Amino acid sequence: MESGLENSDVARICLPFLRGTQNPDAGWGFRPGTSSRVEATCWALLALWEPSQESSEDRVRVHRARDFLQTTQLGDGSWPAAPGDETGCWVTSLCCLALKAIGDQTQSATIESGLRWICNDWPSDSSPWRRFLARLSSQHDVAPINTSYRGWGWTPGTSSWVEPTSFALMALVRAESPELAAKAKKRRALATSLLFDRMCPGGGWNAGNPVVYGAAGEPAVVPTALSLLALRNAQARSEITLSLDWVQRTAANIQSPGSLALTQICLRTHGRLQPGMAALGAVLKRSDFLDNTLVAAWSVLACGSDFWLGKPDARTVAA
Amino acid sequence: MVIRRVASYQEEIASVMFESLAPFGLQVKGKSVLVKPNLVGLDPQGFINTHPTVIAAARECFLRMGASQVLVGDGPALDRDTEAILESVRLREHLGPLRNVFVDLNLDEVQRVTFPTRASRLRELYLPKTCMGVDFVVSMAKLKTHHWAGVTLSMKNMFGIVPGACYGWPKNVLHWAGIDRAILDINAAARPDFAIVDGIVGMEGNGPTQGKSKASGVLVLGNDPVAVDATCCRVMGLRPERVKYLQQAGTLLGHLQADKIQQVGEHIESVRQSFEVLPAFHQLVA
Numbered sequence: 331m332e333s334g335l336e337n338s339d340v341a342r343i344c345l346p347f348l349r350g351t352q353n354p355d356a357g358w359g360f361r362p363g364t365s366s367r368v369e370a371t372c373w374a375l376l377a378l379w380e381p382s383q384e385s386s387e388d389r390v391r392v393h394r395a396r397d398f399l400q401t402t403q404l405g406d407g408s409w410p411a412a413p414g415d416e417t418g419c420w421v422t423s424l425c426c427l428a429l430k431a432i433g434d435q436t437q438s439a440t441i442e443s444g445l446r447w448i449c450n451d452w453p454s455d456s457s458p459w460r461r462f463l464a465r466l467s468s469q470h471d472v473a474p475i476n477t478s479y480r481g482w483g484w485t486p487g488t489s490s491w492v493e494p495t496s497f498a499l500m501a502l503v504r505a506e507s508p509e510l511a512a513k514a515k516k517r518r519a520l521a522t523s524l525l526f527d528r529m530c531p532g533g534g535w536n537a538g539n540p541v542v543y544g545a546a547g548e549p550a551v552v553p554t555a556l557s558l559l560a561l562r563n564a565q566a567r568s569e570i571t572l573s574l575d576w577v578q579r580t581a582a583n584i585q586s587p588g589s590l591a592l593t594q595i596c597l598r599t600h601g602r603l604q605p606g607m608a609a610l611g612a613v614l615k616r617s618d619f620l621d622n623t624l625v626a627a628w629s630v631l632a633c634g635s636d637f638w639l640g641k642p643d644a645r646t647v648a649a
Numbered sequence: 650m651v652i653r654r655v656a657s658y659q660e661e662i663a664s665v666m667f668e669s670l671a672p673f674g675l676q677v678k679g680k681s682v683l684v685k686p687n688l689v690g691l692d693p694q695g696f697i698n699t700h701p702t703v704i705a706a707a708r709e710c711f712l713r714m715g716a717s718q719v720l721v722g723d724g725p726a727l728d729r730d731t732e733a734i735l736e737s738v739r740l741r742e743h744l745g746p747l748r749n750v751f752v753d754l755n756l757d758e759v760q761r762v763t764f765p766t767r768a769s770r771l772r773e774l775y776l777p778k779t780c781m782g783v784d785f786v787v788s789m790a791k792l793k794t795h796h797w798a799g800v801t802l803s804m805k806n807m808f809g810i811v812p813g814a815c816y817g818w819p820k821n822v823l824h825w826a827g828i829d830r831a832i833l834d835i836n837a838a839a840r841p842d843f844a845i846v847d848g849i850v851g852m853e854g855n856g857p858t859q860g861k862s863k864a865s866g867v868l869v870l871g872n873d874p875v876a877v878d879a880t881c882c883r884v885m886g887l888r889p890e891r892v893k894y895l896q897q898a899g900t901l902l903g904h905l906q907a908d909k910i911q912q913v914g915e916h917i918e919s920v921r922q923s924f925e926v927l928p929a930f931h932q933l934v935a
Contacts, residue, residue, distance in 0.1 A: 360756035360814065369814060411815045412759050412775045420817065454825070472796075472929075484817025488825050491817065493729075537727050537819055543796055543927055545859040550691070550728050586733035618748045620732055622756065 335380065335633040339611025344626040345381060348374050349391065351623065356394035357402075361621045368402055368409045368421045371395050372428040373627035379432050380634040392432060399425055400440055407443030408451075419485045420494035422447055423501040430504045431638035438506075445505050448482070448498050449513040455489035456480045472543055479524035480517075491538040492528055492553045495521050496560035503563070503640060525557050526569050533572030534580075549576055551589040555596035559639065562599050574602055582606055587613045591628035599636055650871040650880055650912040652920060655849050658695075662868075663706035666845070669870050670710055672913060675843065678715030680784035683752075684708055685841070687791045687806045688723040689857050691737040696850045696862035698738055699789050703847045703868070705743035707789060708750075722752035722779055723809045726819045727858070731755060752779045755813035766837040766901065769830035771822070775815045780839055788841040788874060792851030792865055792881055798828050799892045799930045800885065801857050802878040803844035807835050829894035836874065836902055844877040845870045848884065853924040860925075867920050875903025876910045883907070883917045885924040887933040 335341050351374075352358055357366025358374040375395040382388035403409055408418020409425045426444040429437045454460060456477045464477060481495030499521050505514035530540045534549025535557045541547060554577055561570055577593055584590045590610050597603040610629055619625040631638065651669045655662060684707050686699035704721055711719045721744065725734050731753045735741065744750055757777035764773060780786060790806035798805055808831070811820045823831040848867040854860035867884060871877040875898045879889035889895045889905055899905025926933055 359758075360753075364758050367814065412812075414761070415775070415815075419815075483821060485822050488821040491819075491821065493818065542859065543855050545855055548691075548858075550730075551733065552728065552730050584733070585736040586730055588730045589733050617732065617736075618746065620747065620751065620753060622732070622753070624756075625732070 335630065338633050339609075339615060340629045340633045343611070343614050344377070344629045347626045348377055348623070348630070349388070352391055352395070356398040358395070358623050360623055365413050366398065367413070368399065368411065369424060370623040371398055372421070372424045373624050375399075375428050376431055376638045377627035377630035380630070380637065396429065396432060396434060396437065399429060400437070403440060403444070407447035409444070417486065418447060420482060420497060423482070423494065423497035426501040426504065427497065427638065430501075430640070441504070442507060442510060445502060445510055445514065448501060449510065449517055451482060451486055453480055453483045453490040454487045474541060476523075476527045479520055479527050481521040481524040489538075490524055492525065492535045493537070493556055495524060496553070496556040499525075499560035500639065522561065522564055525561060526567070529569050529573065533569070533576040535573070549573075551577070551580060551584060552592055555589075555592040558596045559599060562639070574600055578602060578604065582608075584608065585613065587617060587619050587629055588622065588625040591625065591632035594632040595628070595636070599639065650873070650876055650910050651869070652880065652884070652912065652914040652917065653868045653870070654866055654915050654920060655868050656866050658700050658702045658849055662702055663709045665868065666706045666870070667710045667713060669868065669914070670714070673843070673872055675714060675785075675872070677711055677785050679717050681718045681782075682711045682716045682720070682785045682787065683780055683783040684711070684719060684721045684787045684789055685780070685806065685809060686721065686723055686789045687801070687809065688725050688731070688734050688738070690725065690727050691734055693737050694862070695738070696852055697791070697858050698734070699791050699847045700849065701738050701740045701743040703845070703849070704740065704789060707787060707845055708744065711787070716785070720752050720779065720783065721750055722754045722757070722777070724754035724757075724777070724811065724813050726809060726813070729755065729813060729818045752777075754780060754810050755818075757812060759812055759815060762838050764834040764838050766834050768833040768837075768897065769826035771826045771831060771834055774835075775812060776839065777810055777812055780810045785843070786839060786841045787843045787845060789845045789847065792846050792848030792863075792867070792869075792885065793856040794853050794860060794885070794924055794926050794930070795856050796927055797824070798832070798894065799926070799933050800878070800882060800887065802846055802881045803841065803874045804832050804836050804878050804894065804898060807839055807841060808832070810839055811835065829897070832894040833897055833901065836898070841874050843870070843872050844874040846877060846881050848881065851885075851924070853926070855927060863922065863924060865920070865922050867915070873903040873910075875899055875905055879905045879907070880910060880912065880917065882933075883935070884920055884922065886922055886935050887924060887926070888935045891933050
């Protein structure tokens, strides 16, 4: 595995890709030549922020991307997933995370309004009325989950799912104003409980159904890695250990660069990165990663520091 | 409608399929085609997703029929790492380099599409431009039971065009709108032109991912997705008129009644199976 970004295959493949695919409007699409999207822009911005410490050109790219994000924010503080959509969604958490990561004080108000929107965005499945109805349903034991725990949905007015909840947890750690921090603390407690409740019986997470019709759900790499990143500052619990064990067992068989990159970030953050995983650069060279901006960005972040998670470089911890 | 017996994925599926497509006289020469398989999740054992040999055979057939371009595209519902799913089914080995062949519909360019049917409370959705822009769409499902919809065949397969980047993994907004009604809206908007169902090995019980494999040995093809799905139900030993979305689709989008479906190839009775269903769907059993 690569020990750092400099001179790595990952840098040679992914940095030119990201640098060459920023759109004239300063955002990135999911693939080269496609319309700018908030999610792709956030990940590309994060990936280019670290090298920008040495490159004024990257710094310009990041600052332009920051401006793109600022202009796409909706009036209620949220961000939309699709261009022209007037409804915000889960990408709001990722935007707050990305803007906070670059440490630009001029973005404080933008970030605060985003975090406020996240705090006020409740899933509909766990409202008291819905919970009452669910108790009466003949299907109430099909997918046994504790609906008193509440996270976030992908889109407003739907159910809590693991990934949007994980991103919101990562973003809300950054709430600073006392009023918002208090709200965020309550939401984080509920959402942390939800993540533990949604863990698959043998460790790890899937989209959010740990058991359906009595069958244990199979965990998946991406939601597991993101959940573990969201829970990195949670109190030590056996569920975390069990899930990290699952990730470590699974890591050796991962063939796709996106999952491999997120796994490396996750294990490094938890101080569990070990030799034996496939080299990310080699996997990238072997595949064409479908020209996916997210995969390129995750790969760069896998070889960089964890600045975007709001903690010092964790490579020293892993070492 | 054509039902063909195909015992295993080792058979000459492209030849069987090409021969089966002939009676339809499909006008695809010079046209762009999207083949939309059912790729739900990691599938090392090969009975969750449309099998890659069937996908490759369909691509080959449409190219042989003169299509100018045959793309393969899906937007997996449960896992955002589409490439991991493609690796798990070894799609590259069957299709070659995927860069200009496979489209991840979850991340595709999108356009806002208004639903003419207004069956669900969704009035519109963002849908992928690739799917809405090609000349000919082929829904390539797997023969499976489904724990929320009863069955998942060529019409339910079209859920996969809804972009995850807009609606998440899973595309939960469709569940909130009512799965059965959302199936109608999406099919009415996207209008798949043709359906091919991979029933060589299907799935029974707790589908779409946690059921048991069911070797059924059939390919079902047709230019009316409602008729194809109704026929598949009959092959599975289920009553299509009791599948909610099919019941409604039969009045809006195609033919449900057996006597209105013109069929060649194997007789349903000769390939009929008894697919296990979850207790919630016992009423579907014929």
